[in-house]
Amino acid sequence: MxxxxxxxxQLGCVRSSLRTRELVQPQIARRALSTVYSARPQxxxxxxxxxxxxxxxxxxxxxxxxxxxxxxxxxxxxxxRAVCRDPIATLTTSQLSVLDPTSERKKLFDYRRNPRxxxxxxxxxxxxxxxxxxxxxxxxxxxxxxxxSFLLRNELTRTAVEMSVKxxxxxVKSVEIVERTATRKRRARLYYMxxxxxxxxxxxxxxxxxxxxxxxxxxxxxGGRKKKN
Amino acid sequence: MPPRLHWNLLQLPSLPGKPRxxxxxxxxxxxxIRSLNPPKPDRFNVGDDLPVLKSxxxxxxxxxxxxxxxxxxxxxxxxxxxxxxxxxxxxxxACTVLQLDRVEVVSHKTREKHGYFAVQVGAxxxxxxxxxxxxxxxxxxxxxxxxxxxxxxxxxxxxxxxxVGQIINAGWFQEGQYIDARSNTKGKGFAGVxxxxxxxxxxxSHGVSLTHRSLGSAGPSQGGGSRVYPGKKMAGNMGNEQHTxxxxxxLRVDPENGLVVVKGAVSGPKGCVVRIQDAIKKPWxxxxxxx
Numbered sequence: 001m002x003x004x005x006x007x008x009x010q011l012g013c014v015r016s017s018l019r020t021r022e023l024v025q026p027q028i029a030r031r032a033l034s035t036v037y038s039a040r041p042q043x044x045x046x047x048x049x050x051x052x053x054x055x056x057x058x059x060x061x062x063x064x065x066x067x068x069x070x071x072x073x074x075x076x077x078x079x080x081r082a083v084c085r086d087p088i089a090t091l092t093t094s095q096l097s098v099l100d101p102t103s104e105r106k107k108l109f110d111y112r113r114n115p116r117x118x119x120x121x122x123x124x125x126x127x128x129x130x131x132x133x134x135x136x137x138x139x140x141x142x143x144x145x146x147x148x149s150f151l152l153r154n155e156l157t158r159t160a161v162e163m164s165v166k167x168x169x170x171x172v173k174s175v176e177i178v179e180r181t182a183t184r185k186r187r188a189r190l191y192y193m194x195x196x197x198x199x200x201x202x203x204x205x206x207x208x209x210x211x212x213x214x215x216x217x218x219x220x221x222x223g224g225r226k227k228k229n
Numbered sequence: 230m231p232p233r234l235h236w237n238l239l240q241l242p243s244l245p246g247k248p249r250x251x252x253x254x255x256x257x258x259x260x261x262i263r264s265l266n267p268p269k270p271d272r273f274n275v276g277d278d279l280p281v282l283k284s285x286x287x288x289x290x291x292x293x294x295x296x297x298x299x300x301x302x303x304x305x306x307x308x309x310x311x312x313x314x315x316x317x318x319x320x321x322x323a324c325t326v327l328q329l330d331r332v333e334v335v336s337h338k339t340r341e342k343h344g345y346f347a348v349q350v351g352a353x354x355x356x357x358x359x360x361x362x363x364x365x366x367x368x369x370x371x372x373x374x375x376x377x378x379x380x381x382x383x384x385x386x387x388x389x390x391x392x393v394g395q396i397i398n399a400g401w402f403q404e405g406q407y408i409d410a411r412s413n414t415k416g417k418g419f420a421g422v423x424x425x426x427x428x429x430x431x432x433x434s435h436g437v438s439l440t441h442r443s444l445g446s447a448g449p450s451q452g453g454g455s456r457v458y459p460g461k462k463m464a465g466n467m468g469n470e471q472h473t474x475x476x477x478x479x480l481r482v483d484p485e486n487g488l489v490v491v492k493g494a495v496s497g498p499k500g501c502v503v504r505i506q507d508a509i510k511k512p513w514x515x516x517x518x519x520x
Contacts, residue, residue, distance in 0.1 A: 069366075071357075071362070071365050071366055071369040072369050073357050073365070073369065073374070073375070074368070074369070074372055074373055074374045075374055076331055076354040076374035077331050077333065077374070077396055078331075079330055079331055079354070080328060080329065080330050080331070080398070080399075080485075080486055080487030081306075081328065081330040081331075081487070083485065083486055083487075084328070084485075084486035084487065084488065087308045087309075087326045087328055087486060087488050088308060088309045088311050088326055090483075090486060090488070091311055091313075091326060091481075091488070091490065092311065095313065095314065099314060129319065145311070146311060146312055146314075147311070147312050166321060168314070169314060169319060169321060170314055170316075170319035171319040
């Protein structure tokens with residue numbers, strides 16, 4: 001600064017503009033250099049017939065005997081998962097083929113597809129293998145494959161009784177429709193029938209009429225425990 | 230008098246050509262069951278009439294032999310629950326369906342090398358690019374495809390070591406036999422003490438504020454050491470821990486589909502890994518050959 005004479009001091013404002021040009025120019029140039037593409041350097045190949053004595057001078061990964069081993073990948077054995085994708089369905093089908101070979105029972109309760117099936121509100125009569133019958137109003141039908149069941153409600157000795165019957169149980173001998181519901185129920189589960197206002201109470205009378213009609217048609221007493229003389 | 234160096238500093242530069250004596254400090258790694266107090270022979274406990282010491286690894290294995298199954302188990306996947314009707318009584322039995330998928334013997338653990346006998350078993354399949362190279366090498370060396378799940382099953386002796394590469398299918402188990410099923414329970418996340426340990430919580434009212442579901446006290450005060458004792462039951466992560474369901478009867482076996490149906494429930498969600506092995510609290514089943 002001391003080199004400038006007082007005469008030139010008035011030109012000091014020009015100095016700043018000169019300085020910026022000097023400074024900025026190389027910065028741009030440097031930035032441009034970084035964007036130049038350079039290919040990744042290829043590893044220099046080793047000279048052929050390199051004596052073993054020189055190998056120790058190389059880094060470990062470059063030594064010919066230290067190359068990564070090629071692992072042999074073996075194919076997997078045949079998969080059972082591919083054969084049987086849904087084991088639960090397989091087990092259910094195999095069981096139903098034994099318990100319900102004609103799929104008659106399945107159709108009887110498949111209320112979503114079969115229009116002639118049992119509906120909630122119907123009065124049903126179930127006969128078990130040991131001879132015990134049970135009848136009642138069907139409150140709900142639970143469609144769950146092999147676990148399909150329905151809930152019956154009746155009144156025995158003035159006590160309300162409910163029984164959940166497994167449809168495909170081998171202990172269930174037969175299921176009969178005693179009386180179909182007069183009107184289509186608007187609910188899938190008629191749990192409101194447990195309230196006193198809606199309770200149908202005992203269905204024994206309806207069942208008795210049904211059994212008498214049946215006996216007169218077929219001429220034989222079906223189901224029920226026979227009275228011992 | 231010039232300043233004298235300390236004699237320690239004089240020894241610091243090591244002389245070339247004269248290596249310093251190094252005492253090996255690393256201990257040798259031991260395998261198997263070890264006693265914390267190994268028997269030390271001295272001039273008093275040596276003699277023919279003295280009993281054989283029981284604090285050795287051999288004696289420990291002998292004690293364990295009573296509860297070790299003679300044959301290996303298998304890795305299965307829980308597929309869900311359903312029911313089976315008993316053919317004779319007509320009884321409905323809730324059951325769990327397990328599937329064995331490409332279960333193979335991967336390698337062995339032996340008494341000589343590892344301190345105990347076990348069969349390492351792998352199941353499923355996984356792409357080799359999706360697993361550590363060391364594991365790929367392990368399967369490759371044994372001539373097996375990369376396995377998704379690898380577990381080991383302890384066996385009593387070397388007669389239980391199936392040959393490497395042997396496929397274990399559902400036929401390895403018999404209908405009517407009993408098994409133990411080992412799996413991780415369903416994870417419940419961070420749970421409070423009421424859910425996790427069944428604490429009763431605190432009152433709804435009577436001045437209780439903001440601590441209705443928390444624990445009461447974490448321990449005694451000054452008389453008890455003014456600290457929380459180790460193992461104090463507190464809130465924390467619940468579930469997702471190993472649980473063994475013992476003595477599950479096998480209701481059905483389907484080797485074609487790799488299915489093993491066991492009575493009752495097995496811990497864990499659907500799709501979890503279940504390790505099944507002969508029940509240790511029932512008589513061992515008759516040895517069956519792998520089909």
